[in-house]
Amino acid sequence: MAEILSNSFKTDVTRLFIDDLANNDYYVFVSGIDTFSPEDSQASKTEFLEKTLFGKKILQNDIHFMIKYYPWQVGQVYVEYDDTVNLADQRFYAVVGPNDNDTGDYRVFKCLNNNNGTAATTPPNYDATNTNQIYITADGYVWKYMYVISTLEFDAYNAIGYVPITPTPSPNNPVPTTLSTVSDIIVENADDNFGYEEYLGGLIASPYSSGVMIVTPFTNSPDWSAVTNYFTGQYIYTTNPSNGVSCLFQITYYNFNENTGNAEIRVGAELLSGLATPDLTGVQSNANFKIIPRLDIIGDGTGAIAIPNVVNNRISSITVLAEGSGYTNATAAIIDPGSNQFLPEDETTTDVRALIRPRLSPPGGHGFNLLDELRCKHFSFYGYITADDNTQIGDVNTYGGVGIVRSPEFDDNFTDLVFDNRIAVVTDDYSKVTANSTIIQVNSSNETVFSGKVHEVDASANTVYIAEYLGPYPNNANTGPVLHDNNTTNDVPLDLTLPFRNETGQTLNINNPVTTNVTLSNYMQKTGEVYFMENFFPLARTDLSREEFKFVLEF
Numbered sequence: 001m002a003e004i005l006s007n008s009f010k011t012d013v014t015r016l017f018i019d020d021l022a023n024n025d026y027y028v029f030v031s032g033i034d035t036f037s038p039e040d041s042q043a044s045k046t047e048f049l050e051k052t053l054f055g056k057k058i059l060q061n062d063i064h065f066m067i068k069y070y071p072w073q074v075g076q077v078y079v080e081y082d083d084t085v086n087l088a089d090q091r092f093y094a095v096v097g098p099n100d101n102d103t104g105d106y107r108v109f110k111c112l113n114n115n116n117g118t119a120a121t122t123p124p125n126y127d128a129t130n131t132n133q134i135y136i137t138a139d140g141y142v143w144k145y146m147y148v149i150s151t152l153e154f155d156a157y158n159a160i161g162y163v164p165i166t167p168t169p170s171p172n173n174p175v176p177t178t179l180s181t182v183s184d185i186i187v188e189n190a191d192d193n194f195g196y197e198e199y200l201g202g203l204i205a206s207p208y209s210s211g212v213m214i215v216t217p218f219t220n221s222p223d224w225s226a227v228t229n230y231f232t233g234q235y236i237y238t239t240n241p242s243n244g245v246s247c248l249f250q251i252t253y254y255n256f257n258e259n260t261g262n263a264e265i266r267v268g269a270e271l272l273s274g275l276a277t278p279d280l281t282g283v284q285s286n287a288n289f290k291i292i293p294r295l296d297i298i299g300d301g302t303g304a305i306a307i308p309n310v311v312n313n314r315i316s317s318i319t320v321l322a323e324g325s326g327y328t329n330a331t332a333a334i335i336d337p338g339s340n341q342f343l344p345e346d347e348t349t350t351d352v353r354a355l356i357r358p359r360l361s362p363p364g365g366h367g368f369n370l371l372d373e374l375r376c377k378h379f380s381f382y383g384y385i386t387a388d389d390n391t392q393i394g395d396v397n398t399y400g401g402v403g404i405v406r407s408p409e410f411d412d413n414f415t416d417l418v419f420d421n422r423i424a425v426v427t428d429d430y431s432k433v434t435a436n437s438t439i440i441q442v443n444s445s446n447e448t449v450f451s452g453k454v455h456e457v458d459a460s461a462n463t464v465y466i467a468e469y470l471g472p473y474p475n476n477a478n479t480g481p482v483l484h485d486n487n488t489t490n491d492v493p494l495d496l497t498l499p500f501r502n503e504t505g506q507t508l509n510i511n512n513p514v515t516t517n518v519t520l521s522n523y524m525q526k527t528g529e530v531y532f533m534e535n536f537f538p539l540a541r542t543d544l545s546r547e548e549f550k551f552v553l554e555f
Contacts, residue, residue, distance in 0.1 A: 007088050010377040013555045014065065018168075018379060021063050024407045027528070028383035028549050029055040033436065033453060033467060035400035038533035045530040048403055050470040053455070054393035055405070055523070056418040062382040064157055064164035066552055067374045072096045072123045078111040078141070081183065083360045088375045094143075095163060096123045098151065106149040106163070110366060110373070112184060115140030133367070142184075144366045146374070157382055159550040164380065165370050176364030181323035182297060182304035183361035185332050187354055190316050195342050195351030196334075197222050198310035199231070199291040203238075204262060206285040211252075211278025213265045215289065224263060226256045230339045231291050236265060237307055238289040240282075247282050248272050248305065248321065250294060271305055272321060293337050297358060299330030308334055308354070315354040323361070330358040383549040385418070393420045394465060395545060396456045397435060398538035402549055408528030411485035419523050422455050422465040423494060426517035429508035430457055430464050439466060439508070441498040449473050450493045462511070469494065470525055483520045491525040494518070 032051040038044050070078075072094035079085075079092040093110045100123040101107055109124045112134070124135035124143040133145040149166050157164045187193070200221040205214045213236075217224045224230075231254040239246045249267035256263045270279045295318065297304045304324030308315040315334060334354045336342045344351040362373050370376070381404055385393075410419070433439055433454045441450035452469030473493035480490040496518060500508040511517040532551060 007086075007375050007377065008372060010555050011371050011375070014377055014379055015371065017555070018063065018065065022060060026058045026063075026381065026531075027055045027405050027408055028058060028381070028551075029403045029405045029408075029530075030399045030401070031403065031533075032400045032535075032538075033398055033455065034538055035535045038401065038403075038535055044533070046526065048401065048530055048533050049405070049526045049528070051401075051468045052421045052523070053399055053467055054418065054420050054422075055408070056383050056385065056389065058381050058383050058404075059417075062157075064166070064168055064380050064382070065371055065376050066159070066162040066164055066378040066380045067093075067376050068378075069158065069161055069163045070094055072100055072109075072120065074121055075119045077117055077119050078114050080111050080114040081144075081359065081366075082186075083180075083183075083362075088377075093146065093374060094120075094123075095149075096125075101125050103148075105151055106154050108146040108149070108163075108374075109135070109143040110146050111141065112144050112366070113140075113142035116190070146367050146370060157380060157550070159380060159552045162378060162380065162552050165374070165376065169371055174364070174369055176368055178325050178365070179301060179363050180327045180360035181301075181325055181365055182299075182306070182320060182327060182330060182332075182358045183323060183366065184359045185295075185297075185306050185318035185320060185356050186359060187315055187317060187356050189352070189355050190314065193314050193352045193354035195344065195349065196293055196308070196310045196313055196315055196354070197337070197341070199224060200288070201263075201291075202288045203283070203285055207280035207283050209278075209280060211249075211267045211280060213267065213280070213283070214262055215265055216262045218288075224256055225339070225341075226258050227339050228255050230254055230256070230341070231265070231337075233294060233335065233338055235292050235294050235307060236267060236289050237292060238283050238287045240284040240287050242284065242286075245282055246272075246321075247280075248307065249278070251291070274303075293342075294335040295332060295356070296335055297324070297330055297332045299327045299358070301325055301327030301330065304330070304358070306332070315356075318356060323365075327360050330360060332356050332358045378552050378554045380553075381549070381551040383551075385545065385547040387546065389418045390543060390545060392416070392418050394422060394456050394467075395541055395543045398540050400538040401533060401535045403530055403534065404532040404551060404553075405528040405530055409524040411522040411524075413485045414522040416522075419521060421521040421523050422467045423452070423469060423492070423521070424519040425464045425466060425500070425508075426462055426511045427464060427500075427508050428462055428511060429506075430459060430462050432506045432508055433457060433464060433502050437503050439464070439500045439502060441495055441500055443495070443498065449476075449495055449498070464508070479518075480520070482515055483518060484524075485522075489524050492520060494520075 070091045079090040096107045098104050107126045121139040122137040135143045200218040201215045207213045231251050248271045253266035305322040306320045309317045343349045344353040452466040455467040456465040475490045476495045479494045
């Protein structure tokens with residue numbers, strides 16, 4: 001028994017998460033002087049929070065839906081859109097970059113037709129004057145333009161293998177005002193069907209308003225039959241040489257005059273305009289035409305019109321002239337030419353009926369719902385440390401891990417985007433410790449009640465910065481409430497009444513007054529939910545450090 005978790009579910013879960021980002025704060029946390037081994041356990045997440053060195057809030061503008069980066073490449077065979085195929089993780093779209101377009105940015109195009117699996121040789125080139133944004137390239141591919149990524153956006157937000165959807169779509173799933181259209185009709189047996197004809201000709205006089213045309217065959221056309229109504233029921237597709245305007249009619253009467261070599265053709269309503277009566281006003285007196293088998297589209301929508309392309313007695317492809325609207329289901333068929341022209345059931349003939357299948361667009365049409373159409377199940381966080389940020393956090397030592405934390409809590413009056421999680425202690429005994437050494441506090445019972453690592457010694461300010469100071473020690477009932485703005489939080493074991501000891505037992509006294517010479521982090525320790533952790537070989541920080549953190553997560 002097959003079980004399918006659809007991509008729509010993954011996309012909607014991604015939407016819900018992005019929606020949560022608008023209502024809750026998310027931060028990049030940098031943790032640990034040395035590396036650590038993260039696991040999806042409570043103990044590991046607690047350790048990550050306890051060793052936090054600094055963090056920065058992720059701005060709403062720096063959160064994006066992401067899709068896999070498939071750059072347009074010569075020789076690549078792209079997968080064409082098909083409403084019956086699972087396109088997840090397939091190259092059914094391409095990103096055309098500045099080296100391959102005239103716009104100097106990154107344009108995302110969806111492949112609607114790959115010319116029967118041909119390798120791509122010509123990229124689509126965006127043209128603002130293209131009304132439907134459908135591009136047929138020299139290699140036979142058909143592309144639909146989807147959206148643009150500016151060079152600045154690409155450089156800022158692309159991560160290895162992924163690019164953003166821009167602008168960021170609304171987390172709310174858009175409701176289409178229309179259903180699907182007939183995007184394309186494919187010939188399932190393009191190489192095997194046989195027995196079809198395309199008859200070519202031209203008008204020799206102005207058409208009559210009653211729907212009558214006087215026409216003559218072209219010399220490169222198959223011989224025309226003298227049988228009355230031989231073409232009745234088929235299509236006649238006219239094109240004006242002067243303006244390129246085309247019209248489509250169904251033939252209702254046909255009579256060939258063998259003496260003149262001309263024929264009278266009567267037609268019904270012009271199908272593309274939708275008028276109920278014959279209308280030949282758009283057909284010029286010198287229009288060319290082709291007579292081709294009729295193609296019927298049957299479904300719960302309306303307005304879809306297409307014609308077959310006949311090459312060497314085979315229907316090689318279908319041209320959709322009008323996509324229609326309101327479809328959720330559709331079938332299509334080539335209507336057999338009558339008058340014994342086409343007899344696929346007769347074993348004495350070589351006639352083989354063409355099998356065709358409509359492909360419906362996504363609801364609302366191609367490009368309406370980018371998240372669903374491009375199978376989006378990834379999103380990114382982008383965090384960065386600027387020169388200004390560097391003045392508020394430690395620009396020395398190393399760090400070995402980063403992560404994403406949801407809804408950490410801070411002092412009531414804290415509004416900065418970046419926070420330093422170290423404890424700053426002003427002491428004239430700063431020279432008794434060095435970076436990465438351990439510093440402790442011991443009570444009257446000779447029990448260790450506080451332990452941390454010296455992260456930085458700032459001799460110019462007589463200040464020691466302590467990190468990784470949380471552990472198996474009770475939080476002091478007075479320190480937090482005295483030093484935090486909200487005067488309630490008891491979240492650190494530091495005791496303001498005790499001096500520190502270094503690794504050799506020497507004493508470091510806090511300068512007086514103690515409460516103004518100790519600065520706690522504005523972050524309420526161990527608050528927030530850890531959503532992501534990553535470790536790596538410890539990276540060194542300097543006053544020139546300008547980190548960028550890019551996280552791509554998948555549902």
